[in-house]
Amino acid sequence: MRWTIEPKPKTKKIEALQKALQVDTITATLLVKRGIETYEAAKRFFRPSYSDLHDPFLMKDMDKATARIEKAISNNENILVYGDYDVDGTTSVALMSSYLKTIHPNIATYIPDRYDEGYGVSYKGIDFANDNGFSLIITLDCGIKAIEKVAYAKEQGVDFIICDHHRPGNEIPEAVAVLDPKREDCDYPYKELCGCGVGFKLIQALASKEGKTAEDLTSYLDLVATAIGADIVPIDGENRALAYFGLQVVNTNPRPGIKAILDQVKKTEFTITDVVFIVAPRINAAGRMKHGNYAVTLLTETDNNLAVKYAAEINNYNLDRRETDKRITEEALKQIEEQKEQERFTTVVYHETWHKGVIGIVASRLIETYYRPTLVFTMSGDKLAASARSVKGFDVYNALEACSDHIEQFGGHKYAAGLTLKKENYEAFKQAFEDVVSKTIDSDLLTPEIKIDDKIDLKDITPKFYRILKQFAPFGPSNMTPIFVTENLTDTGYGKCVGADKTHLRLTVTQPESSSNFVGIGFGMGDKIDVISNGKPFNAAYSIDENEWQGNVSLQLKLRDIKV
Known part of the structure; x- marks a missing residue:
């Protein structure tokens, strides 16, 4: 491992903060390294406040989103809350649907099938909405790249409100409203919200129309904190306040579904790390091994006894997931050993029978051994699907973008992404990915830091x-x-x-x-x-x-x- 000692900030800044806060030099140094240089900044850091949350209407299209939802409610329309099958997606759907049900009865949820429909908005989901009389779909944690699908829905008379936090492509879908702080034309002050965080801003905006504040929505923050931890977004700025208050809910009055999961372990106080390693894997396991609907059902359940029953089922899915990812990891490591290729800057493996629900976890496990940008492929329908994971400091999303000629579809973040491609393009893509990474990565990044x-x-x-x-x-x-x-x-x-x-x-x-x-x-x-x-x-x-x-x-x- 490389040990990198962070550069020491200027002594004057440390001494000034030390004096203002009456703390030791080490504490003052830690704070200045985190950009906290004044008493007021330290107060905000150590004592987050609901006033740290930004006005949701600073987000582009928020006015359009709230107006369309209010119109749907006044016209008694059916609203479909649609989200991805991972933790961020299912917590978002639980948050949005449970809030909307407090102001409108005609709310239903939809999670795409990981294997039948794949990631994000699907034609099958739009057809479901159209066939069942839903005139408005609100997407959470997905939709920013669903150009053709939103257009298709429009032809069917189904409107879209998109709540996403992924990087947009060159074109924005022609939805009624597109809420995404990463839009280049969005001036929202904080860019690093997770999908559930964007969903929270929408319910905050809706609640403000009724004279309610963010503090009145505290009971939803256990979901937001879970998503923040699971989606590995920065815990600074607005996310810090949301996670801080969300953890208070987790530890004092969590919703029955989250309480039922936490009760499975012997612990009295839970940190964000506990949420990541106890709650998140179980919620994820539903979508990986069975269906994301099970997670939404658990997270929206209000009856404690039923929540305990659902949590036990989801725990069993998680045990199955553990066995499956252990077996596939062993097979993938063996495959890498047998290839005995020349020194490579990437790890790319494929087997047609590997379980699509765990290939992302397997990619992370392979990085623990080989510490290279990693792709794990399996067969999905008539295409190959992969999960990508990266090493610290290297943007795998950009690398995939540079290989887009060989890819059918891709999306994600700097450190985690997903893609599909035609089977005949696998070898060409594998070489292209190796070429791009070898030319762009700093070799120091191939040693854990x-x-x-x-x-x-x-x-x-x-x-x-x-x-x-x-x-x-x-x-x-x-x-x-x-x-x-x-x-x-x-x-x-x-x-x-x-x-x-x-x-x-x-x-x-x-x-x-x-x-x-x-x-x-x-x-x-x-x-x-x-x-x-x-x-x-x-x-x-x-x-x-x-x-x-x-x-x-x-x-x-x-x-x-x-x-x-």
Whole structure:
């Protein structure tokens, strides 16, 4: 791993903030590195407020969207809420449909079948709307590239309101309204909302017409926080406020569906990381293994007993998903080994029987081993479908765009995308993708990087320091968990490999002239045991967290890497 210590901000800025906040130098440094340089900025960071949320009508077409929904309600029209089958899509549909049902009875939901219809707006979905008397479709987390489909719907007399956060193409669909902060002609102040966040802005706008504020919509924010965490969007600006208040709902009064999932694990307080690793995989598993409708049903259920039943079903889908992605990952790794190709800058694998619902997870697993921009293909109908995942710092969406001559359809983000192509174009595409990546990627990006916030000593780690550090949460892109380096550590003699298969490292570290000892745990770092044995000094990169054991809570180092 590459250790990159973030450049130290100007001393004057650190000293000024330290004085204004009455905090230590390390805390002030962490804040300045996050762009927080004044007392007021720090107050907004540590104490988010509903006033941090922008006026939803600053988003282009918001006035048109609310006017069309109000017209639909006054004309007693049927409204279809349509969303993608992943976490962002299903939480968005749950949010929008449950809110609209409080003001209008004629609301239904539609999630496309991952295997029959694929990602985004489908002709089948439009036909369903037309056949069943829906004159308005509101899309969430999809639709920004559905040019032909929106035009087709228009011919059928079905209107569209699009709520999306993906990058638009050269053309915007001719919908009644297109809400997407990434539109070049949209002046909305915050560009990094997830799909559920855009949906929240729409219900905020609708509620404001009735004299309600964003705070009156707090009960919907457990859904928004879940989507923010799962979709890996930056947790700064407006997203930070939405995630902050959403986590309060998750921990105090979550909707029955989310509570039923959380009750499956023994934990009392949940962070955004818990939402990502506990709630999100289960919601995702419905769309991957069965159908996204199951997730929407769970997330909109108001009866606690039924929610527990649905959550148990979804948990079973998640267990199936785990087994399937483990098997396919093993097959993909074997395929890469057998290819024994020359040094490549990309990983591209294909098997026609691989489960389409887990190829994105498999792509992420392959990156853990080979750390290259990765594509995993399977057969989907008469085409090949792939999930793309990238390494930190490399825009895989742009790379796919450069290969678009070989692709039928693609969409996504900088680090995750999906595409389809004709089977006969697979080899040509594979070579084109390799060529583009090899010519454009900085070779340093092919080695995993640990970004280190600061160099500290063990004596700096105090309960007071950790209490302040905890308030930096929720963590995520643009506000990652602080990583520190401490040099010249030694193990006190208790270092050992732990876990059922002895793959984890547990040690107790000390430092010369320090009276402090800390337990360190390194998951998957059992092979580093030789680095710390026989009292050899070493450096460690780590974050700080709490360990609870038999009622005792103590600070520990969560090791990220160690070096001689």
